Amino acid sequence: MASIPDFNQALYAPLAETDPEVQNIIDKETWRQFSGLELIASENLTSRATMEANGSILTNKYSEGLPGARYYGGNEWIDELEVLCQKRALQAFHLDPTKWGVNVQPYSGSTANFAALTALLQPQDRLMGLGLPDGGHLTHGYYTAKKKMTASSIYFQSLPYGIDSSTHLVDYEKLAAQAKIFKPQLLICGASAYPRDWDYAALRKIADEHGAFVMADIAHTSGLIAAGELADPFQYCDVVTTTTHKTLRGPRAGLIFFRKDTDKAKDLEKRVNDAVFPACQGGPHNNTIAGIATALLQACQPTWKAYAKQVIINAQTLGKELVAHGYKLQTQGTDNHLVLWDLRPLGLTGSKLEKLCDLVGITINKNAVSGDASAQVPGGIRLGTSALTSRNMLEADIKVVADFLHRAVQLALVLQKEAGSKLLKDFVRVATFEDEGREGARLVRELRTEVRAFARRWPVPGVDVTTLKRPAGIEEDD
Secondary structure (H helix, E strand, O other), rough: OOEEEEEEHHOOOOHHHOOOHHHHHHHHHHHHHHHHHEOOOOOOOOHHHHHHHHOHHHOOOOEEOOOOOOOOOOOHHHHHHHHHHHHHHHHHOOOOOEEEEEOOOOHHHHHHHHHHHHOOOOOOOOOEEEHHHHHOOHHHOOOOOOOOHHHHOOOOOEEEEOOOOOOOOOOOOOOOOHHHOOOOOOOEEOOOOOOOOHHHHHHHHHHHHOOOOOEEEEEOOOHHHOOOOOOHHHHHEEEEEEEOOOOOOOOOOOEEEEOOOOHHOOOOOOOOHHHHHHHHOOOOOEEEEEEEEEEEHHHHHHHHHHHHHHHHHHHHHHHHHHHHOOOHHHHOOOOOOOEEEEEEOOOOHHHHHHHHHHOOOEEEEEEEOOOOOOOOOOEEOOOOOOHHHHOOOOOOOOOHHHHHHHHHHHHHHHHHHOOOOOOHHHHHHHHHOOOOHHHHEEEEEEHHHHHHHOOOOOOOOEEEEEEEHOOOOOOOOO
């Protein structure tokens, strides 16, 4: 082999040698995931095989365009990969390729959604999506009284629909009444914090009254839908989008499915493909498409249904345990992978519980609940069980996690009292031990020790936990 010139030496050295600083950051994040409990509903743990594909040499190749119609040469194997990924996407969701097509190039769920809107609508056309405070998503037309927050509200006219104030379920009757006035060209269903399933037939009926498209954003629930554990949006929708990293357990990216078999779907394949490229993004990330293909292969296996069932069972167990402790959940339960916990009856904000849980090794996220005055000051917490299920936890283990959460809430109330105010900065001050000798500080250390010990009993996909050592920069006082 020819000698390597100095200017290329770094190309052949491992990361730990070339950039120990970045390696250390990766090591610290690995240690965090091993030592804590991931309960963010939009997160999961992908497989070793998916990570290997996502970190492969495919990252080197540029391939603008579609298989068989690239703007660069040398894409024969990339074409084979993308066609395989498309085939597996249709198989995973049990779709007939004569009736449905799929674009596997979107970089993320948000870019998939905007590309879909670009394909379906003209600028300033009207769309309706579930409002953000009721569990919807930013990309479904969110805006405030003072500002249009995302491209979906900047470039299109949007009107949110909501949930019933007593049941907290989507109010399809009110949605139908709103649609008669607003006359949308597009109805978007799907959510980021809605714990129940959807009535897609009702949405289709409303859309048909106005000649509108129906688009389902199943980013959160796609893995459960592929398993047949939730209602099938493909029976009623024109377009279905999803991320690939949540319940689908792949790398971070997006997919757009489109109908091919109806008069309304005429030219939809071309419109979607053109919207992805060149309208909304450049060349695809081929390494990520490889990771998607690998994850989709896993979703086609018989074991996938058992995984999806367990995710839901774990979420329902978590919800039941929290209700048994006297806490209020939106809809008092769940049909899917998440529960939405209303902390307002306790006089506690989602921001404070999120901060405290970070300190003890439980990763959650603050979230608006129905009736919140502002999504920026949320009164709740969103919890999901996908990642814990991917670490092999079953119902009995989820009950332990629920008890940790119960103790965290009670501890947060103690810290809030010790802080002497309801300000977040004062809460953080006492929670981070700046005031020594208080009861709250002792309880935080105690709970953190127990959470770490419990979390470290479980494997992490793609990581040999038997050889893990605490990396430099991680201080542990217990």
